[in-house]
Structures are given as structure tokens and as C-alpha cells.
Amino acid sequence: MAKIREAEHSTAPAAIVLAGGRSARMGGGDKSLLTLGGRPLLSHVLDRLIPQADKIAISANGDPSRFAQFGLPVLPDTMEGYLGPLAGLLAGMDWAQATGAAQIASVPTDSPFIPADLTARLMSSASPDRPALAASGGKHHPVVGLWPVALAGRLRDFLESGATYKVSAFAQECGAVLVDFPVIALTGDNVDPFFNVNTPEDLSLAEKVLEETQR
Numbered sequence: 001m002a003k004i005r006e007a008e009h010s011t012a013p014a015a016i017v018l019a020g021g022r023s024a025r026m027g028g029g030d031k032s033l034l035t036l037g038g039r040p041l042l043s044h045v046l047d048r049l050i051p052q053a054d055k056i057a058i059s060a061n062g063d064p065s066r067f068a069q070f071g072l073p074v075l076p077d078t079m080e081g082y083l084g085p086l087a088g089l090l091a092g093m094d095w096a097q098a099t100g101a102a103q104i105a106s107v108p109t110d111s112p113f114i115p116a117d118l119t120a121r122l123m124s125s126a127s128p129d130r131p132a133l134a135a136s137g138g139k140h141h142p143v144v145g146l147w148p149v150a151l152a153g154r155l156r157d158f159l160e161s162g163a164t165y166k167v168s169a170f171a172q173e174c175g176a177v178l179v180d181f182p183v184i185a186l187t188g189d190n191v192d193p194f195f196n197v198n199t200p201e202d203l204s205l206a207e208k209v210l211e212e213t214q215r
Contacts, residue, residue, distance in 0.1 A: 013119055013146060014101035015053035016092030017045055018085045019060040019067075019109040020077070030066065032058075032109035034203065037210045041197060044112035044210075046070065052119040053105060057095055059088030079156075084165045085143050086155065093152035102128070105146050110197040112206060113213070114144065115181050122146035122179055131176040134194055137183050141194040142167040145176070186212050 019032040019042065032042035042058075049056060057073040064074035075095055077087040089106050096104040103126065105119045115121075118134070126132040126146045134144035145167075151174060158170050183190040186209065197206050 011123070012052060012054045013103035013105050013123065014092070014096035014099065014149075015049055015056045015105040015107065015119070016075070016088065016096075017042065017049070017056065017058050017107055017109050018088045018143060019058050020085070020088050030060075031197065032060075033066070034197070036112060036197070036203065036206055037214075040069075041112055042067075042070065042109050045107060045109055045114065046072075048112075048114050048116060048118075049105075049107060051116070054101065055096075055099060057092060058109075059085075059091055079159055083159055085167055086159055086165055086170060089147065089167070090152060090155050090159065093147065093149045093155065097149040097152060101149060103146055104149055106143060108143050108196065111144065111194050112197065113184060113191070113193050113195060113209060115193050118144070118181075119146060121181070125177050125179050129174075131171055131174055132179050133171055133176050134181055135178045136181045136192050136194055137190070139192060139194075140168070140178060142171050142176075144194050145171065184209065184213065 032040065034041045036044055057075050058067055059075050061076045067074050075091040078091050078094065079087050092104050107114055122132040123146060128148055131145050131147045134141045155170060181193055184193050191209055197203050
């Protein structure tokens with residue numbers, strides 16, 4: 001896997017890979033370490049994200065040493081309880097803000113085909129106080145987005161309220177805009193670029209997509 005290097009654009013945002021899911025439909029464990037094309041699923045996500053981000057961290061609880069091979073900061077949730085991806089996003093915002101970043105991109109660890117122009121297109125629609133979220137094929141993908149780190153305090157208050165922990169609800173409260181991305185055209189079918197590997201069947205499909213897109 002490629003090492004972190006200077007991003008192609010000096011204005012590239014920080015990024016957080018959300019790897020804290022429970023992976024119940026995959027039998028538990030770390031979904032990010034499942035093998036796709038002979039390599040960890042997380043490696044495929046990072047290969048696409050590294051050229052688009054100034055710095056990257058992994059959001060995950062538990063022993064961080066299991067991610068040592070990737071050489072990235074591993075950020076545990078800073079709030080108690082299982083609050084879902086928003087808790088990981090909050091940890092990422094706090095980390096990014098401490099490094100001087102103004103924006104942070106979020107992607108899940110189980111979407112190995114994120115577009116190569118993801119952050120550039122999201123940045124073109126985001127603003128200092130408004131996030132931008134990905135959409136494709138008529139579907140919204142709230143976990144894939146670009147967030148002003150200045151929203152960290154607002155996100156903390158949102159989580160502490162306990163009303164809901166849905167990413168889409170927080171995004172709507174912040175007036176998020178949607179950015180549409182084209183589907184991946186395959187032989188006889190189309191695949192959402194934000195397709196999630198949630199089940200063994202999804203992993204088999206991902207192997208097929210990887211094989212065809214690498215030809």
C-alpha cells in the first residue's frame with residue numbers, strides 16, 4: 001500500500017476512515033481487515049483516499065495495534081457508549097482541528113471504490129459552516145462527506161442530546177448539500193461507487209468489481 005504523501009492539492013482536507021462498525025452481518029470482527037483481492041479492505045480505501053487528503057486517521061475503538069501496518073493515527077471515540085459513526089466523526093474533527101485543518105472528509109472502511117475526485121468535488125460544494133455529502137444513483141450516502149471542523153462543538157451537543165445518532169439527521173440540521181457522483185459502469189451492470197461491503201455476498205461482488213476495473 002502506498003504511504004501517506006503530500007496530497008495532489010495543497011488545499012486538500014484531512015480525512016477520517018470510519019472503521020468502528022460492529023460488522024454483525026460479516027460475523028463480527030474488523031471488517032476493514034477482510035481480504036479483497038489479496039489485500040485488506042482498508043488498503044483499497046486508503047489507496048484511493050491518500051492522493052486526496054492532506055492527512056488521514058482511522059476511527060476505531062479497541063487495541064490500535066491491529067492497524068499498525070497502515071502507519072496512521074488510530075482515534076478512539078471520545079464519548080461513552082456506542083453512538084455510531086457520528087462519534088468517530090467527532091473524534092476526527094477534534095483531531096483535525098488540533099492539526100490546523102479546516103475541513104475533514106469522512107469515508108467508511110467498507111467502501112473500496114470511492115471516486116478519485118471525491119474530496120475535490122465535495123470541496124467545491126461545501127462552505128465554512130455547511131457540509132457536503134455524496135450521492136449516486138438516486139441514493140444518499142451521509143457517511144461519505146466533507147465537514148467543517150468548526151462543527152465539532154455542534155456535533156458534540158447533538159450527540160449529548162441523545163435524540164438520535166443518525167448521520168443524516170445531523171447533516172440535515174447543518175444544511176448539508178448533496179453532490180452527485182456517476183455510477184461505475186461494468187459489463188451488463190452498474191455499481192454504486194459508494195457500495196458497502198456488508199455481507200459475504202457483497203464481498204464476492206466487490207471481487208468482481210475489482211477484477212473488471214483493474215483490467
